[in-house]
Structures are given as structure tokens and as C-alpha cells.
Amino acid sequence: MNIIDGKLMAARLKEEIAAEVAEMTARGERPPHLVAVIVGNDGGSEAYVANKEKNCLAVGIRSTNLRFDASISEEELLGEIARLNNDAEVDGIIIQLPLPRHIDAQKVTEALDWRKDVDGFHPVNVGRMAIGLPAFRPATPAGIMELLKRYDIPTKGKHAVVLGRSNIVGKPIATMLMQKAMPGDCTVTVCHSSTPDIKEQCRRADIIVAALGSPGFVTADMVKPGATVIDVGTTRVADPTRKSGWRLAGDVAFDEVKDLCEWITPVPGGVGPMTNCILMLNTLAARKGELPSATGNK
Amino acid sequence: MNIIDGKLMAARLKEEIAAEVAEMTARGERPPHLVAVIVGNDGGSEAYVANKEKNCLAVGIRSTNLRFDASISEEELLGEIARLNNDAEVDGIIIQLPLPRHIDAQKVTEALDWRKDVDGFHPVNVGRMAIGLPAFRPATPAGIMELLKRYDIPTKGKHAVVLGRSNIVGKPIATMLMQKAMPGDCTVTVCHSSTPDIKEQCRRADIIVAALGSPGFVTADMVKPGATVIDVGTTRVADPTRKSGWRLAGDVAFDEVKDLCEWITPVPGGVGPMTNCILMLNTLAARKGELPSATGNK
Numbered sequence: 001m002n003i004i005d006g007k008l009m010a011a012r013l014k015e016e017i018a019a020e021v022a023e024m025t026a027r028g029e030r031p032p033h034l035v036a037v038i039v040g041n042d043g044g045s046e047a048y049v050a051n052k053e054k055n056c057l058a059v060g061i062r063s064t065n066l067r068f069d070a071s072i073s074e075e076e077l078l079g080e081i082a083r084l085n086n087d088a089e090v091d092g093i094i095i096q097l098p099l100p101r102h103i104d105a106q107k108v109t110e111a112l113d114w115r116k117d118v119d120g121f122h123p124v125n126v127g128r129m130a131i132g133l134p135a136f137r138p139a140t141p142a143g144i145m146e147l148l149k150r151y152d153i154p155t156k157g158k159h160a161v162v163l164g165r166s167n168i169v170g171k172p173i174a175t176m177l178m179q180k181a182m183p184g185d186c187t188v189t190v191c192h193s194s195t196p197d198i199k200e201q202c203r204r205a206d207i208i209v210a211a212l213g214s215p216g217f218v219t220a221d222m223v224k225p226g227a228t229v230i231d232v233g234t235t236r237v238a239d240p241t242r243k244s245g246w247r248l249a250g251d252v253a254f255d256e257v258k259d260l261c262e263w264i265t266p267v268p269g270g271v272g273p274m275t276n277c278i279l280m281l282n283t284l285a286a287r288k289g290e291l292p293s294a295t296g297n298k
Numbered sequence: 299m300n301i302i303d304g305k306l307m308a309a310r311l312k313e314e315i316a317a318e319v320a321e322m323t324a325r326g327e328r329p330p331h332l333v334a335v336i337v338g339n340d341g342g343s344e345a346y347v348a349n350k351e352k353n354c355l356a357v358g359i360r361s362t363n364l365r366f367d368a369s370i371s372e373e374e375l376l377g378e379i380a381r382l383n384n385d386a387e388v389d390g391i392i393i394q395l396p397l398p399r400h401i402d403a404q405k406v407t408e409a410l411d412w413r414k415d416v417d418g419f420h421p422v423n424v425g426r427m428a429i430g431l432p433a434f435r436p437a438t439p440a441g442i443m444e445l446l447k448r449y450d451i452p453t454k455g456k457h458a459v460v461l462g463r464s465n466i467v468g469k470p471i472a473t474m475l476m477q478k479a480m481p482g483d484c485t486v487t488v489c490h491s492s493t494p495d496i497k498e499q500c501r502r503a504d505i506i507v508a509a510l511g512s513p514g515f516v517t518a519d520m521v522k523p524g525a526t527v528i529d530v531g532t533t534r535v536a537d538p539t540r541k542s543g544w545r546l547a548g549d550v551a552f553d554e555v556k557d558l559c560e561w562i563t564p565v566p567g568g569v570g571p572m573t574n575c576i577l578m579l580n581t582l583a584a585r586k587g588e589l590p591s592a593t594g595n596k
Contacts, residue, residue, distance in 0.1 A: 123425030189487040
């Protein structure tokens with residue numbers, strides 16, 4: 001059993017980004033600039049935004065939080081997006097979700113200039129990635145690919161089973177894993193709530209990517225010895241032994257699965273720490289006017 | 299064994315389209331208008347374009363072929379695309395591929411207004427379809443979905459194995475089959491040139507979609523009794539018994555596989571006849587200012 005240490009890899013990636021930003025500013029160029037658009041108040045968003053800001057600061061990326069009252073109209077918000085699209089000093093824009101109900105989140109996402117869509121949610125980025133063209137890739141699946149790459153985990157010809165078909169994890173990681181690229185070139189099976197034989201599907205996998213949001217779903221009887229198990233689950237479950245009263249639970253029953261695996265990501269400290277890094281990596285690429293390659297990593 | 303009769307279904311679909319176009323013109327509205335942009339001369343393109351024109355005529359869709367000399371510059375061609383994008387009397391635009399080498403086909407595709415991209419190749423359409431939003435869907439996979447729907451072939455919870463990961467068939471049909479929709483909601487496995495155990499993968503399939511372009515690839519030992527087999531292959535193979543000297547060969551060894559299947563598409567007369575219909579269906583939707591649903595069929 002080998003642990004895929006997302007925390008360590010994220011720290012290294014941050015060092016690389018920081019070094020590149022430092023070179024940039026040493027040349028007298030302005031640093032990359034990421035703008036988060038936040039509408040109203042949402043506890044989850046606040047924690048995410050604070051973490052993002054801390055990370056940006058640490059690597060020298062300029063971070064701006066644009067806050068609007070929950071009463072802002074869709075039209076006004078679209079106007080703000082247009083302004084950011086045209087602002088040559090803004091490289092990346094993220095829209096904090098959820099948005100208030102009177103605002104069409106999809107419309108707002110599509111209003112972004114896709115060249116500044118560092119979350120990779122704009123249809124142009126989703127489509128370009130599917131086609132195999134350079135594109136901004138969503139943070140979680142791109143983070144997984146980065147881990148596979150940095151640990152040099154073989155993927156070509158391997159059978160990857162993805163649990164979940166969400167637009168932000170399941171579908172894009174399936175697309176990335178099947179591309180003729182390194183990492184990639186996997187036979188890919190996507191399972192979901194309508195899959196009747198999910199245990200059998202998993203048992204055949206060389207690589208399992210669990211993104212169901214169902215704590216402890218992947219048990220020992222579902223894992224082939226020698227498999228690589230990537231756990232994307234981050235569900236808060238009650239834990240009276242913690243001061244906070246809760247802990248993050250992954251989709252994998254780590255303790256019973258780990259000894260079967262060649263490689264496994266823990267929760268926390270696996271995929272999670274990589275996601276913020278990808279956002280920064282995408283912002284850096286946007287600053288340089290480069291789109292990250294959809295099939296490899298830049 | 300039941301034959302999925304694509305020719306019959308295409309004829310019905312054409313009747314439906316013709317009826318809707320006739321109602322449209324009876325109301326005094328102009329019929330849908332499809333423009334094909336053709337650069338230079340290519341034998342395959344000419345046959346395709348002639349067939350498209352004949353089909354459009356038959357259902358009352360106006361068809362224009364815009365021909366340019368192979369020497370046209372990329373800039374000039376992009377100018378023509380911009381003109382078509384802005385022409386309120388043009389509903390659908392298709393770019394005949396291949397384009398001459400000095401023209402960047404991807405750039406030309408992306409220059410199309412995605413709302414007129416009835417081939418469904420623009421990244422916005424690819425991305426919207428992946429996300430599950432209404433979008434123009436590429437003809438071949440959309441034609442397959444239409445056949446599954448019209449024959450009421452169960453898909454929910456079935457295991458579909460897709461052979462091939464091309465941008466025009468393999469990847470989009472995988473996306474369509476995994477969506478939570480009817481037809482759809484399949485567990486989907488995508489196999490390709492790097493899949494080591496493609497025979498075993500196929501043997502587990504309830505639905506096989508073969509899109510490799512490899513004549514007779516799917517043999518009897520790869521098909522589970524009761525499976526549905528969709529053959530997308532259309533390779534020209536030499537056939538001295540034909541006047542033309544060739545015949546179209548599918549990816550499935552039809553004669554040895556057919557009796558194992560619950561449903562099977564022949565080649566020719568299966569998926570092929572549907573593709574032109576989808577193009578007309580998309581053009582009709584464009585005329586109505588409606589995007590076909592990405593998850594169902596309109």
C-alpha cells in the first residue's frame with residue numbers, strides 16, 4: 001500500500017507556481033489576478049473563498065473578492081461579468097455557487113469569457129476538453145490527473161471505473177482518462193445511481209475513481225488487489241471525538257481497502273489539496289495567455 | 299433476432315419533418331435553410347453533399363451549396379462564415395471536411411455561430427451536450443439515440459460498451475448513453491485501440507456500439523446472447539460481385555452475430571440512413587429557434 005500524498009504534491013505544485021510568479025514579477029510584469037464573484041452569503045462559499053485567498057497570497061497571485069448583495073439582479077450581475085471580461089488586469093474569474101434563485105447560474109457561467117473561466121465550467125472549455133483541445137479543466141479531475149502524473153502511476157490500457165457522473169467530477173475525469181494521452185489512454189467505465197452491478201464493475205477495475213458523495217461506499221470486496229483507488233468524496237459526518245463535532249469522510253472505506261491497493265488517496269489530504277492548486281495553475285496559464293493542454297498537464 | 303431498420307425509421311422521420319415544414323410554409327413562414335460550405339473538390343464530400351441536397355429537397359428544406367476554390371484564404375473563408383452567421387435567412391451551416399491544408403478546420407468550426415452549428419461540432423455544442431443542456435448533437439450518435447428511442451429498446455441500467463473514442467461518434471455516444479435520460483442512463487464503458495481485453499469487455503455488454511471502422515471486428519464470441527448491437531462502421535471493401543467493385547462493410551460480422559442478438563442494425567440500412575435525417579432535424583430546430591434537447595429527442 002502506497003499513499004498518494006495530495007498535501008505534499010500540492011505543496012510542491014504551489015512552490016512551482018510561486019517560483020514562476022516570482023520570475024514574472026522580477027521581470028517587472030504584473031502577477032496573475034484571480035477574481036471571485038460572490039453573491040450573498042453562504043457559509044460553504046466563505047470557507048472556500050478564504051482558503052483560496054490564502055493560497056493565492058502564498059504563491060503571489062493577486063486575489064480579489066467581488067461581493068454583491070443577494071438582491072443584485074441578473075442583469076446587473078451580467079454587467080459586472082462583462083466588465084471583468086473586458087478588464088485586461090483580470091486573468092481568471094470564478095463565480096461562487098450557489099447563486100440566489102432569481103439568477104440563472106448557467107447563464108452567468110456562459111457569460112464569462114471562456115479564456116478567463118479558470119474553473120473550466122464554461123461549455124467552450126467543457127467541449128474543447130472533450131474534443132482534446134487545450135482548455136481550462138475543472139479543478140478536481142485535473143487535480144487527479146496531476147496526482148497520477150506526479151506519482152507516475154501507469155494508466156495506458158488500464159481499466160478505470162468512475163463512480164459518479166457529475167458535471168464537475170465524474171464526466172470530466174472519464175473524458176480525461178480515456179483521451180489518448182499520458183496520463184490517460186484508459187478503458188473507462190462510468191457507473192452511477194442506475195448501475196445495478198456496481199460492486200462487480202469495481203472489482204474489475206485497475207483504477208477506481210469514487211465520486212459519489214457516499215461515505216465508505218467502496219468496501220474491500222469491491223477492490224481488486226493491486227488497484228489504484230482515488231477517493232473524491234468529502235462528506236461531513238458527525239464525529240463526537242473531534243472538537244468541531246465532524247470530520248470529512250471519503251467514499252472509500254479506507255481502513256479495510258488500503259492494504260489491497262497499490263496506490264490510494266486518503267481523505268483528507270488526497271485529492272482535496274490539489275483542487276485549489278489547479279485553480280492557481282489555471283490562473284497562471286490565463287495570465288500567460290496559455291490554455292493548459294486538455295490532454296496533458298502544463 | 300430483430301433488425302433495427304434504419305431505412306424505415308429514416309423514412310418516417312423524413313415524413314415528420316416534411317409535415318412540419320409544410321405547416322410552416324402553409325402559415326406563410328419561410329422554410330428552414332441549410333447552407334453547406336464546400337472548399338475545393340473532394341469525391342467523398344460531393345457524394346455526401348448531393349445526398350444531403352436530395353434529402354433536403356424531399357422534406358422542403360432549402361439547401362444551398364456555397365462553393366469556394368481550394369485557393370481561398372483562411373481569412374476570406376472566415377469572412378464568409380461571419381456573413382452566414384449574420385444572415386437571418388440561414389438557419390444551419392455545415393462545413394464540408396476535409397478543408398485544404400492551409401486552412402485551420404478547428405478555427406473555422408469555432409467561427410460558426412453555435413446556434414447554426416447543425417453538425418454539432420462546435421465546442422459550445424459539445425460542451426452543452428456533455429453538461430446535459432440543450433444542444434445540437436452530432437448526426438451519427440443522435441441517430442443512434444433516435445433508433446433506440448423509436449424501437450423502445452431498454453437502456454436504463456444496461457451496460458453499454460462503446461468501441462471507439464472518436465470526437466464524432468465514440469465520445470458523444472458514450473456521453474449520451476450515460477446521461478440520466480430516456481434513452482440513456484446506461485453504465486458506459488469506452489474501449490479503444492489501447493484496450494487490451496476488448497473481447498471480454500464486449501462479452502459483458504447489453505448494448506454494443508461498434509465505431510472502430512474495422513470491418514467484421516465484432517465476432518460471435520464477443521456478443522452476449524440477447525444483446526443489442528449497433529454497427530456504425532461503414533468501410534468500403536472490395537467486392538468483385540458488385541458492379542461498383544465494392545460494398546459497405548460494418549464493424550460487426552453480421553451473419554455470425556445476428557442470431558445472438560435481441561436487436562441489431564444492418565450495414566447498410568441501419569445507422570447510416572438516420573444521420574442525414576438528424577441534420578435536417580437540427581436545421582428545423584434551428585429555424586424554430588429551438589435547440590434540440592441534449593438528453594432526450596425533439
